[in-house]
Amino acid sequence: xxxxxxxxxxxxxxxxxxxxxxxxxxxxxxxxxxxxxxxxxxxxxxxxxxxxxxxxxxxxxxxxxxxxxxxxxxxxxxxxxxxxxxxxxxxxxxxxxxxxxxxxxxxxxxxx
Amino acid sequence: xxxxxxxxxxxxxxxxxxxxxxxxxxxxxxxxxxxxxxxxxxxxxxxxxxxxxxxxxxxxxxxxxxxxxxxxxxxxxxxxxxxxxxxxxxxxxxxxxxxxxxxxxxxxxxxxxx
Numbered sequence: 001x002x003x004x005x006x007x008x009x010x011x012x013x014x015x016x017x018x019x020x021x022x023x024x025x026x027x028x029x030x031x032x033x034x035x036x037x038x039x040x041x042x043x044x045x046x047x048x049x050x051x052x053x054x055x056x057x058x059x060x061x062x063x064x065x066x067x068x069x070x071x072x073x074x075x076x077x078x079x080x081x082x083x084x085x086x087x088x089x090x091x092x093x094x095x096x097x098x099x100x101x102x103x104x105x106x107x108x109x110x111x112x
Numbered sequence: 113x114x115x116x117x118x119x120x121x122x123x124x125x126x127x128x129x130x131x132x133x134x135x136x137x138x139x140x141x142x143x144x145x146x147x148x149x150x151x152x153x154x155x156x157x158x159x160x161x162x163x164x165x166x167x168x169x170x171x172x173x174x175x176x177x178x179x180x181x182x183x184x185x186x187x188x189x190x191x192x193x194x195x196x197x198x199x200x201x202x203x204x205x206x207x208x209x210x211x212x213x214x215x216x217x218x219x220x221x222x223x224x225x226x
Contacts, residue, residue, distance in 0.1 A: 034214070043116075043202050044155065046214025087154065099170060100204075100215065102147075102154035
């Protein structure tokens with residue numbers, strides 16, 4: 001699976017949009033971009049994933065650049081409960097037998 | 113909606129003791145995984161079971177064994193615990209290896225080896 005690069009930490013004001021970037025310049029054509037988050041001491045929680053097109057669900061939006069070398073996770077109205085470590089993972093489920101590889105992630109701190 | 117259930121939630125072992133961490137899922141998922149997370153680190157895969165009856169090593173399998181007891185249950189055994197195995201252990205499941213959607217994780221077992 002392709003390596004991903006994320007900033008170690010970011011801050012966001014409550015109620016504002018949080019935009020978390022991820023670089024995956026070596027991503028291959030069959031790899032999806034996944035986002036998970038881990039709120040303190042809990043198990044990781046799936047947020048969203050995508051291949052080429054932008055995706056949106058009840059939690060977040062995922063914007064993938066046309067060349068697929070980077071993406072941005074958007075939390076439209078961040079709350080204090082969104083403070084967590086966010087992991088960006090490039091993953092091809094069909095070839096990796098489900099072996100998600102977690103890096104260091106981005107620590108997002110939402111301030112009042 | 114239990115999802116993935118791990119037991120115990122906390123455990124303290126002495127060096128050399130053995131124990132089994134239990135994991136069960138009620139989502140009829142085919143694949144199950146064990147990860148460990150050390151302080152300030154990302155998760156690392158220990159073992160996985162792509163389907164009932166199969167198990168394979170992940171990134172850090174040394175010192176561990178696993179058993180896929182049935183489709184629901186996947187246990188992780190430490191035969192002779194070492195302080196280096198102090199960590200938080202997470203179990204996860206997914207429908208099948210080729211599926212491109214999210215995995216479900218348990219709430220973790222916090223293990224301390226003294």
